[in-house]
Amino acid sequence: MYGRVFGVTVVGVHGHPVAVEAHIGRGLPSLTLTGLPGAPVQDARDRIRPAVESSGLEWPLRRVVVNLSPGNLRKEGAGLDLPVAMGVLVASKQVPAPRVAGYAFAGELSLKGTLVGTPGVLSVAMAAARAGLRGVVVPADNAAEAALVEGLDVVAAPALREVVGFFRGTWTPSASEAAPPDGGTVGHAVDFSEIRGQAQARRALEIAAAGGHNVLLVGSPGAGKTMLARRLPTILPAMSREEALEVTQLHSVAGLLHGGSLRQERPFRSPHHSISLAALLGGGSTFLRPGEVSLAHHGVLFLDELMESGATPSRVCGSRSRTAASSSLGWRARSSSPPGSRSWPPRTRARAASAAIRDADAIAATTACRRIGRSSRGRCSIGSTSSSSSPG
Numbered sequence: 001m002y003g004r005v006f007g008v009t010v011v012g013v014h015g016h017p018v019a020v021e022a023h024i025g026r027g028l029p030s031l032t033l034t035g036l037p038g039a040p041v042q043d044a045r046d047r048i049r050p051a052v053e054s055s056g057l058e059w060p061l062r063r064v065v066v067n068l069s070p071g072n073l074r075k076e077g078a079g080l081d082l083p084v085a086m087g088v089l090v091a092s093k094q095v096p097a098p099r100v101a102g103y104a105f106a107g108e109l110s111l112k113g114t115l116v117g118t119p120g121v122l123s124v125a126m127a128a129a130r131a132g133l134r135g136v137v138v139p140a141d142n143a144a145e146a147a148l149v150e151g152l153d154v155v156a157a158p159a160l161r162e163v164v165g166f167f168r169g170t171w172t173p174s175a176s177e178a179a180p181p182d183g184g185t186v187g188h189a190v191d192f193s194e195i196r197g198q199a200q201a202r203r204a205l206e207i208a209a210a211g212g213h214n215v216l217l218v219g220s221p222g223a224g225k226t227m228l229a230r231r232l233p234t235i236l237p238a239m240s241r242e243e244a245l246e247v248t249q250l251h252s253v254a255g256l257l258h259g260g261s262l263r264q265e266r267p268f269r270s271p272h273h274s275i276s277l278a279a280l281l282g283g284g285s286t287f288l289r290p291g292e293v294s295l296a297h298h299g300v301l302f303l304d305e306l307m308e309s310g311a312t313p314s315r316v317c318g319s320r321s322r323t324a325a326s327s328s329l330g331w332r333a334r335s336s337s338p339p340g341s342r343s344w345p346p347r348t349r350a351r352a353a354s355a356a357i358r359d360a361d362a363i364a365a366t367t368a369c370r371r372i373g374r375s376s377r378g379r380c381s382i383g384s385t386s387s388s389s390s391p392g
């Protein structure tokens with residue numbers, strides 16, 4: 001007995017369609033996964049049978065083999081729980097095969113059969129749309145996120161029982177709509193107009209915001225460097241829908257998208273100066289994660305107390321050649337990942353950030369940088385403050 005459904009594995013920030021084939025044959029009861037499943041996918045073997053049985057469905061007491069195709073792509077994440085379960089249910093004729101054909105499935109299953117919110121569902125939905133599928137079946141918690149992709153039928157289900165009910169025609173999902181953007185409108189807790197004096201520094205930030213340049217802020221303690229940098233995002237132009245989707249996608253993959261709404265505020269990332277180089281740049285030995293540089297995509301990466309930082313100029317500049325050489329910020333990834341999939345969006349951002357940091361080698365302080373797609377020649381460094389320019 002054979003069944004086939006679609007899943008999606010997220011590598012870097014992009015989703016890759018995976019055909020999940022299930023075969024039920026003679027032999028002692030077992031579940032074997034083939035097709036380069038990573039550790040989280042292997043974990044699913046012990047989760048899926050209890051989830052199926054808890055949902056009032058039958059687990060075939062025979063030898064079950066599930067193949068994840070293509071076999072040369074490592075599958076990561078718990079989002080393949082649902083497609084594996086559905087593949088087995090289709091193969092055992094508990095779900096009609098023709099109805100599942102146009103859908104991609106994603107979601108982690110609990111032992112009770114409920115669907116748990118899963119990171120990266122926006123990438124899954126985008127991949128399903130690119131593959132020409134009719135819709136996606138996702139956990140109810142991720143409904144708003146998946147609905148951001150236009151033209152896709154989103155089935156948001158609370159549990160496996162409902163997913164099966166949908167394809168049997170006994171359960172109808174409520175219409176999922178994209179949630180409103182964060183806070184309805186773009187709102188900041190601070191504002192550029194709060195800055196008193198500092199005409200030269202304000203002018204430099206305005207030029208940097210308009211031209212997409214890096215900024216180096218140098219000044220004595222208490223002069224207002226951090227205060228200035230925190231207000232830079234408030235004068236940046238609003239993001240286009242494409243930019244907002246890219247930012248939302250990155251935060252979704254990183255598991256930082258709460259509520260699933262479209263991120264319309266430009267990100268402001270201010271990592272602690274003790275951050276490791278790996279956390280700053282992103283990567284991972286098997287499962288790639290975006291770093292702070294990527295999470296600041298289309299926004300501001302603020303490296304405060306730079307000379308105290310683990311990401312010292314020499315280390316970041318040294319890493320630049322490595323990232324450039326591998327055409328990717330995920331340079332620590334294993335070579336089993338497909339070509340190109342290891343590139344986080346703001347690759348050029350990291351390069352220009354390191355160019356700005358090189359200056360700080362000599363004069364130390366605080367760096368705010370934005371849209372570092374420009375060449376290092378395009379940056380704007382300011383000796384922003386003097387102790388005479390006091391607030392108010």
Ligand SMILES: Nc1ncnc2c1ncn2[C@@H]1O[C@H](COP(=O)(O)OP(=O)(O)OP(=O)(O)O)[C@@H](O)[C@H]1O
Binds near residue numbers: 221222226390
């Ligand atoms: N021009 C200004 N307008 C309004 N507030 C200001 C101004 N300059 C400084 N401040 C206030 O002074 C305080 C100290 O500023 P801030 O923390 O930005 O200094 P800093 O230069 O980052 O110092 P450090 O080098 O110690 O980190 C903050 O509360 C800040 O809001």
Ligand SMILES: [Mg+2]
Binds near residue numbers: 226304
């Ligand atoms: Mg400061």
